[in-house]
Amino acid sequence: xxxxxxxxxxxxxxxxxxxxxxxxxxxxxxxxxxxxxxxxxxxxxxxxxxxxxxxxxxxxxxxxxxxxxxxxxxxxxxxxxxxxxxxxxxxxxxxxxxxxxxxxxxxxxxxxxxxxxxxxxxxxxxxxxxxxxxxxxxxxxxxxxxxxxxxxxxxxxxxxxxxxxxxxxxxxxxxxxxxxxxxxxxxxxxxxxxxxxxxxxxxxxxxxxxxxxxxxx
Amino acid sequence: xxxxxxxxxxxxxxxxxxxxxxxxxxxxxxxxxxxxxxxxxxxxxxxxxxxxxxxxxxxxxxxxxxxxxxxxxxxxxxxxxxxxxxxxxxxxxxxxxxxxxxxxxxxxxxxxxxxxxxxxxxxxxxxxxxxxxxxxxxxxxxxxxxxxxxxxxxxxxxxxxxxxxxxxxxxxxxxxxxxxxxxxxxxxxxxxxxxxxxxxxxxxxxxxxxxxxxxxxxxxxxxxxxxxxxxxxxxxxxxxxxxxxxxxxxxxxxxxxxxxxxxxxxxxxxxxxxxxxxxxxxxxxxxxxxxxxxxxxxxxxxxxxxxxxxxxxxxxxxxxxxxxxxxxxxxxxxxxxxxxxxxxxxxxxxxxxxxxxxxxxxxxxxxxxxxxxxxxxxxxxxxxxxxxxxxxxxxxxxxxxxxxxxxxxxxxxxxxxxxxxxxxxxxxxxxxxxxxxxxxxxxxxxxxxxxxxxxxxxxxxxxxxxxxxxxxxxxxxxxxxxxxxxxxxxxxxxxxxxxxxxxxxxxxxxxxx
Numbered sequence: 001x002x003x004x005x006x007x008x009x010x011x012x013x014x015x016x017x018x019x020x021x022x023x024x025x026x027x028x029x030x031x032x033x034x035x036x037x038x039x040x041x042x043x044x045x046x047x048x049x050x051x052x053x054x055x056x057x058x059x060x061x062x063x064x065x066x067x068x069x070x071x072x073x074x075x076x077x078x079x080x081x082x083x084x085x086x087x088x089x090x091x092x093x094x095x096x097x098x099x100x101x102x103x104x105x106x107x108x109x110x111x112x113x114x115x116x117x118x119x120x121x122x123x124x125x126x127x128x129x130x131x132x133x134x135x136x137x138x139x140x141x142x143x144x145x146x147x148x149x150x151x152x153x154x155x156x157x158x159x160x161x162x163x164x165x166x167x168x169x170x171x172x173x174x175x176x177x178x179x180x181x182x183x184x185x186x187x188x189x190x191x192x193x194x195x196x197x198x199x200x201x202x203x204x205x206x207x208x209x210x211x212x213x214x215x216x217x
Numbered sequence: 218x219x220x221x222x223x224x225x226x227x228x229x230x231x232x233x234x235x236x237x238x239x240x241x242x243x244x245x246x247x248x249x250x251x252x253x254x255x256x257x258x259x260x261x262x263x264x265x266x267x268x269x270x271x272x273x274x275x276x277x278x279x280x281x282x283x284x285x286x287x288x289x290x291x292x293x294x295x296x297x298x299x300x301x302x303x304x305x306x307x308x309x310x311x312x313x314x315x316x317x318x319x320x321x322x323x324x325x326x327x328x329x330x331x332x333x334x335x336x337x338x339x340x341x342x343x344x345x346x347x348x349x350x351x352x353x354x355x356x357x358x359x360x361x362x363x364x365x366x367x368x369x370x371x372x373x374x375x376x377x378x379x380x381x382x383x384x385x386x387x388x389x390x391x392x393x394x395x396x397x398x399x400x401x402x403x404x405x406x407x408x409x410x411x412x413x414x415x416x417x418x419x420x421x422x423x424x425x426x427x428x429x430x431x432x433x434x435x436x437x438x439x440x441x442x443x444x445x446x447x448x449x450x451x452x453x454x455x456x457x458x459x460x461x462x463x464x465x466x467x468x469x470x471x472x473x474x475x476x477x478x479x480x481x482x483x484x485x486x487x488x489x490x491x492x493x494x495x496x497x498x499x500x501x502x503x504x505x506x507x508x509x510x511x512x513x514x515x516x517x518x519x520x521x522x523x524x525x526x527x528x529x530x531x532x533x534x535x536x537x538x539x540x541x542x543x544x545x546x547x548x549x550x551x552x553x554x555x556x557x558x559x560x561x562x563x564x565x566x567x568x569x570x571x572x573x574x575x576x577x578x579x580x581x582x583x584x585x586x587x588x589x590x591x592x593x594x595x596x597x598x599x600x601x602x603x604x605x606x607x608x609x610x611x612x613x614x615x616x617x618x619x620x621x622x623x624x625x626x627x628x629x630x631x632x633x634x635x636x637x638x639x640x641x642x643x644x645x646x647x648x649x650x651x652x653x654x655x656x657x658x659x660x661x662x663x664x665x666x667x668x669x670x671x672x673x674x675x676x677x678x679x680x681x682x683x684x685x686x687x688x689x690x691x692x693x694x695x696x697x698x699x700x701x702x703x704x705x706x707x708x709x710x711x712x713x714x715x716x717x718x719x720x721x722x723x724x725x726x727x728x729x730x
Binding site: 053082 | 225228229256261263264266268270
């Protein structure tokens with residue numbers, strides 16, 4: 001006896017949903033293996049999974065970078081990830097591998113922008129519309145918060161900013177940051193200590209106080 | 218340890234256990250630390266919240282960038298063979314090649330060259346049409362190599378030589394001034410290979426080797442003089458000196474340090490032991506150079522050489538056979554025979570003297586002036602009218618700083634020597650008066666006598682020095698006249714360069730003079 005067509009369709013759809021629900025998402029390491037084999041869709045999955053964190057890190061580490069530059073650098077990071085997938089070893093932490101690439105690409109951009117500024121005399125402030133505020137016409141509370149954070153981070157040196165962002169936003173430990181930046185853990189702690197002290201000094205500013213007072217638990 | 222100092226360790230999470238409890242107790246007591254920790258927590262929270270907002274993007278944008286990344290990755294994968302596989306070996310190979318080239322260039326090849334310009338590839342080799350040996354024209358079959366190096370215009374250049382340009386020790390060669398002033402000159406004879414090209418204002422070059430092989434290789438605007446002696450392996454050339462011509466003056470450097478600056482009337486004599494001295498060019502030691510396309514140059518040189526060797530003092534002529542005094546030989550065959558006769562003369566006189574003139578000349582070249590002076594003085598006791606001995610004595614005294622003695626000797630040269638040699642002695646006396654004794658008036662007298670004489674091989678230099686001396690005594694108008702004559706009539710000489718400088722220094726003419 002043949003079932004009606006609508007029941008057959010529903011049964012097939014239900015089975016498909018159940019099968020899909022049972023399959024667990026692939027881990028980052030598995031996706032890296034597939035990328036090394038030449039699967040571009042695996043790279044797309046990794047991109048969807050991690051591009052937000054990478055973009056946030058790039059924006060905070062390089063506050064002068066425009067939104068378009070952030071997108072470009074993020075794409076470069078994932079393209080580099082795809083190219084260097086063969087070099088990835090599963091013993092290492094994937095996030096450390098990814099953010100090492102991200103920090104290197106951000107440094108490359110910093111160097112290029114410095115050269116561009118030196119040779120073409122492009123005003124960095126004008127050329128690079130800050131990504132955090134350029135789409136806002138009237139500054140809201142969130143925009144104010146973003147602008148204040150950007151100001152605080154801009155007051156730090158590049159090395160201190162790098163360590164602070166990796167520690168605060170990405171939640172890496174000092175040892176992991178040392179692996180990412182290829183420096184000693186003690187150096188990481190020193191930089192983090194100085195960066196934190198500088199941030200605490202800025203917390204006395206009036207604008208910062210207002211923002212913090214709203215976010216203070 | 219103060220608990221306030223551990224706030225960073227607490228924030229890092231490196232304080233655990235009882236220490237952490239103790240610090241949290243401290244936080245409840247210390248408002249400052251509590252405020253710092255609260256601010257830091259608030260900062261962390263604000264940053265994370267802001268970061269999460271940044272990370273959130275519209276789905277369309279996410280998909281768009283995802284597609285971009287995937288397509289770019291696929292395109293890059295097509296070139297991965299070159300980037301991952303081939304690029305590294307190619308780059309390593311290129312680096313290794315560059316290192317090898319640099320090593321051989323720096324340590325083996327280029328170190329011998331004084332300059333990076335190596336434009337000597339334009340020289341060609343063609344058969345000889347005429348060749349003169351010992352004053353007579355020789356057949357081409359007798360010429361070693363049967364070829365001669367020419368210039369870029371393929372003009373055949375041959376040279377007329379005397380017996381001192383020969384293979385072996387104590388052979389000498391001097392390139393004549395007027396021949397070097399020609400456009401192209403190239404010489405090749407036995408062990409000697411000399412090529413000089415006139416480029417970038419190269420006007421004069423004098424070289425005189427006493428032994429071994431000697432080569433001047435043209436390297437762009439500079440010359441590399443390579444020299445070897447018989448003790449070295451055959452064919453091995455040792456870079457010895459580097460010669461550069463600037464402003465008409467030949468500058469000789471050895472291992473990048475300036476050794477000599479040759480004027481137009483001076484020559485560099487190189488000896489077997491590596492020593493070299495700067496000496497004045499004598500007419501008797503001048504190899505006559507002929508360029509076929511400019512016979513007038515050669516004719517003048519032949520004339521001068523014949524005068525220097527033909528006209529002997531009367532005192533010497535009395536002691537010698539009558540056939541040793543040819544008068545004005547007009548042909549090259551006569552000149553050859555005259556030179557052959559001349560060769561026999563010093564050997565006879567050398568037998569009488571304790572030390573031969575050749576030995577004395579070698580001493581002079583080696584800087585042993587005192588021995589040369591004593592030998593010459595003893596030699597002159599027996600032959601007081603030997604003008605060559607007087608000339609050598611004058612040179613030795615001048616080298617040792619005995620200028621008055623040199624003047625006395627030069628006066629003897631004027632008295633006994635032939636006209637060209639005597640005239641050259643007057644020129645030397647003028648130089649001594651001007652440069653060393655600071656007597657420009659006497660220098661003017663001698664330079665004027667030189668310019669009034671028959672042989673004026675150094676006319677440009679004499680005019681320049683005359684003008685200089687006149688300028689120093691205040692005769693500005695006469696000085697300008699003579700200097701302008703140098704500039705106008707001998708513009709391609711070193712004296713003209715110096716004359717122009719002096720004229721610029723003198724400024725406009727004084728109408729009252």
